[in-house]
Amino acid sequence: MKLWQKILLISLIFVLGAVETTAFIVLSRDFSMTVEREREQGVTEHNYLAATIANQVVYSRLLGDKILLSEEEIEEVIDEVLSATTVSVDGAAVFRQSDPIRIYRMDELQEMSEFQREALHSEECLTLITGEGENTRLYVTSGLTLEGTAYQLYTVTDMGDIYRDYDEQLLFVRNLGMVLAVVISAVLVAVLFTLLGPLTRLNASLRQIAGGNYSLRIKEQGSPEFRELAGNINRMSESVEENVQRISEIAESRKRFIDNLAHEMKTPLTSIMGFGDIMRIKREMSEKQRREYAEIIVEDAKRLRTLSGKLLELATNEGAELELVSVNLRELFREVHLTVAPILSRRHMTMEMASTHIAINCDRELFKSLLYNLIDNSIKASADGSKIILKAVNRDNKARISVTDFGIGMSNEQAKRVTEPFYMVDKSRSRKEGGAGLGLSLCVEVAKRHGAVLEIESQQGKGTTVFVYIDCHPEIVGSEDDEIG
Template sequence: MKFSWKICVSVLAFSLLIVGIGGYALLSALFQSSFQREVKSAADENRMLQYSFAAYWTTTVQDRSSGFPETDVRRAAQAMQEGMSGTELRFQLYNQEGRELYDSGAEEILRDSQREALFSAASGETGARMMVRTGEGFGLATVSTVLMEDGTLLYLETDRDVTALFADRESQYGIYRRWMAGLLLLQGLGCYLIAVWLLRPLGRLSRASRRIAGGNLEVRAKVETGDEIGQLAEDFNHMADNLEKQFKELEDAARRQEDFIGSFAHELKTPLTSMIGYADMLRTREMDEEERFTAANYIFREGKRLEALSFKLLDLMVIRHGVLQKRSVNARWLAEEIQGVLKPALEKAGIALQVLVEEKQILVEPDLMKTVLLNLMDNGRKAMEDGGRMYLLGRTEQQGFSFYVQDTGKGMPEEELSRITEAFYMVDKSRARRQGGAGLGLSICAEIVKKHGGDLSFQSIQGKGTLARVWLPS
């Protein structure tokens, strides 16, 4: 069942329950009020007849020496009936034993057992009444006692037809049910239209989710309201944004993995091909001493390059999964150590180095941080084949400490900057291989800085140089 139908059925069921119970309770209360008025009217009529009989007895029967013979009772009752000839009041008189003494023409609505129960309940000064069903109608019987002067007790019964009262109640119930059916029909139609209108955003949200499931990650739900459904649409769009971002990251990771495998295979294939070729020459050809030395030396150099490559890959894995042993060192001391290591190579390449680093205690793993700065500065040296200037700067900033390595070398295209920390990625592959590089240095640097909780970033302009920044948290 659709959600809109569920809403309609639920609202209709609730309305039917509440309005139905309330309506029937109201009609019942109105009926009870009308019935009580009928009961009061019947009691008033019975009481009036009771007083009237006493008055007619006084004026009709003069001789009381013989007690209250039944003929005198009938005579007084007859006189009272004649005096009420213009009314529709009917009554019956019974003696103390329950035998009928006079009947003014009232319709019998009580059985003998019911009458006896009423006479028993009306003993004394209290009256009694009973509601009875008469065929297809209803009647209200009221009994009161008339106490004569000698203590004789008479029972005065009056009957009142209340069939119309019950008929009105059934008619009101019927009208109410018809009105309820019509109103529920209109309410159901209105509720369905409102539910469809309110749930339109959910339909659009469902269609958007199916399109995303089909591969279109750029789809977004339209936010039209500020209610819970609008909030749901905003949350859905936020989820879609994160999903698209993560999907792109997975695509980038898959691409990097493919590039890594391809580059690694290439890095192995080139030296192995040469090594196999020279080894085959040594195995199958007669060579003089110099040729054998040249072939063996080439095999040795390429083997050492593969060994260095394997060590760098091992270092990369160790850094990624290892635990750093940090300690507090002076940033200027660290810079001076690096300056001492690189000074001969830089002077030989015709590169002037300037070091400006603040006196600041930083929490690092010293050997690994030296590796980072040495790699960055060595890359700068390789980019300045014709000499130039290099700067190593260090200062406190952004709740941490930053090292800057700047060179005046060849620089890099801006689109290459996002990939230079990928394993085996080289901007200028021929120059890198000529200088003994494998494309792993910056990958190792990035992992070391990441392990320190810092950030490694680059800025570069082709023909002017590159600026590398290492930010470390306090």
């Protein structure tokens, strides 16, 4: 059963129950008071009748100038009184001892032996209400002593009217209840639909959100509860949307990575396998050809080795714990210089180093590999005899390390994509240099793990500068620049 149906049903039952019960209690109270009044009225009239008979007996005796009236005369008087039209009761009977002597319109009296027996022994006025509904009668009896003889007077009053009225009133209340039920139902349904209307709207929107439309936002309107609910749903779908987007971005970048990896692995593999197969199946081959093919095979195998090495570096970088120590950048620069010196001299290049005494918190080996990769890229982009500048300055407690070359540079588009795994600005050139396209991705990863940020500024034909921003260690913070390389 739906909520609105439940609310409607429960409200209806309570309202109607309350109205009907109240009406019934009021009616019953009123009715019992009416019955009581009627009973008193009956008794009064009974007493009046008894007094009338007694008076008439006295009057007859005085009129007849007798000392006592005989029983026959008394009966005559009773007869006279009871048959008079002034009698306001609906029936009357007079008994002497237990014998009826006069009965007027009191046929039911025979069936009331219990009441009669009780009345015989009672001095007081007794009443009895008997019958049901319209047949309800009030019986009143009392003893009556006339000329020394004990008589018993019975009167009956019809109480059907008040029962009829009562039944009519009950019927009226029931009908009123039904009319009320219809009116209340209509009003309740209208109210409920107005109140629960926002719920239907919320439900429809939720169904859409559940169906995958995470960008849907619900209007926050209606009563405060619904406004809050809509607000919460909006916040929920917002975070779901964000997560879905993040996850799909991750999945997308992972897929791109795998695709590129497959391509980068299969390319050297294809030439290795092809040339190997040619050497295997060909019947005759010149020594020149054999050497050429073997050289290509070795070259491409080296490419694969570089690739697997970089991949391994990426993987271990992700998993390894950082050993954070305070490192003086001057010392670090000197160490890196030692590593790259052979490559520099082979290309007849020089590296200028400028650093204040800045200390940073980093994993020495990892951070060295980051600088090495950046310098390696710079060397690859430079012409023979060119120079590279490695510099560090302190800016608001952040070290800014920069690697600058004056090589071929990149377009804006290329600079944006250059940190993507496997992206190579010049594929064939990069391959000749033995690049795998993973160097800068590796740098970004290392920087990220140090809480550092990488920025690339490049101009085509002019050169490139890569900035690394990393928090300074507070211990050694110098201010004056001095040349060290």
